[in-house]
Amino acid sequence: MMVSIPHGGRLVNRVSSDREGLLREVCDLPSIEIGLDEALDAENIAYGVYSPLEGFMNYGEFSSVLEDMRLPSDIPWTIPIVLDVDEGAILSIREGDDVVLKYSSEPVAVMTVEEVYRFDRRLYAQRVFGTLDPNHPGVSKTLKMKEFLIGGPITLIRETPNPYEKYTLRPVETRVLFEERGWRTVAGFQTRNAPHLGHEYIQKSALVFTDGLFINPVIGRKKSGDFRDEVILAAYEALVGNYYPKNTVVLSILRYEMKYAGPREAIHHAIMRKNFGCTHFIVGRDHAGVGDYYKPYEAWDIFREFPDLGITPLFVREFFYCRKCSGMANDKTCPHGEGHRVRFSGTEIRRMLLNGERPPPELMRPEVVDVILKFEKPFVED
């Protein structure tokens, strides 16, 4: 029995089997200093989270993804995975060279440079984010990228420091775990928040139809006011421990930088969870969105363009608490008007928690509230 097949048919493994030996070999190679986001991309490539990618994209892959949302091999792929460098860096690099990628001056990977190429930042931003508004965080970052991209396969030497190793499972590990639990179908859930009842009901709606649930919070760069990573994990531990049947949930993190690319990123999120072994992926309201750049359910439409994605999207409408129903409901299950409905406002829940108030049990489980309020500072500060 096997859960879903990896994207592109093969789970990529680009982790060096002789790290110490490789470290000795690469000490004389030219090096490039990369940021945390690119270092995490290198890890995700190496461990197969981005299968079938074996490295940072070359020009053919990059342009194909921008124009057609597919790799040159016709495999669906919507987000460029690229490494930008400045002119100074490419002076010492020629195509065919091996270079060391360093994060905080420490070698993390070796890359065989296949191509060095210029790119159009505005075209990149317009295609991926659907806007050139510099207030969009993804556009802003793209417009500040360095002048050149370098593409080629990588081999991972070592990971960046990870405070959540206990919660970090690689695709090969989740696949074995799902099989051990006898799950034939697994729904992946992407999150960046501590769970309220709206999240719980979306997850449980999926769990009605699948054998298991893979809760996969994105851990990484956060903006001011977001829940801190350790709070999200502790809150989920409390929820899963108290409100889910034993052995129906796997909680594991994804170290990845959100792009806020809305529909395109929803496909990317689904591909990553397919590589972890999920057969289904929950796509909620304004998935991977930011501000009002994307329509609330725009991410649902894009899935229709990918009959060959290999993971089934589960389109679940947001839940609310209906006073007249005396329970959780959504637009498809409740006939009552807005006046009866208590909506899940993340902003309002945050405000209450910041003031030391307890959100009511119809919004957030008491055990989850207890855990969050134990943290002196549950939110990211400036």
Add this chain to the structure above:
Amino acid sequence: MAVRKKYTTVSIPTTLYERIKTIMEGTGFKSVSDYVTYVLREVVAMHEMERMSKPFSEEDVKRIKERLKALGYL
């Protein structure tokens, strides 16, 4: 850099082409080519899935299970 040809031609019976034109009305597909591409991608993906083998060896599985146990997942 060589420019890769993005499209090629496949012949289908004219009668089938006409049937497809009829059924795709109101579906949102812009052309018979778009429709046929969609259907073929779905079929090809299904066949590719059937042909896949296990991605890791028994030895890998043993090692992975040990780590999963150590982390408390098993």
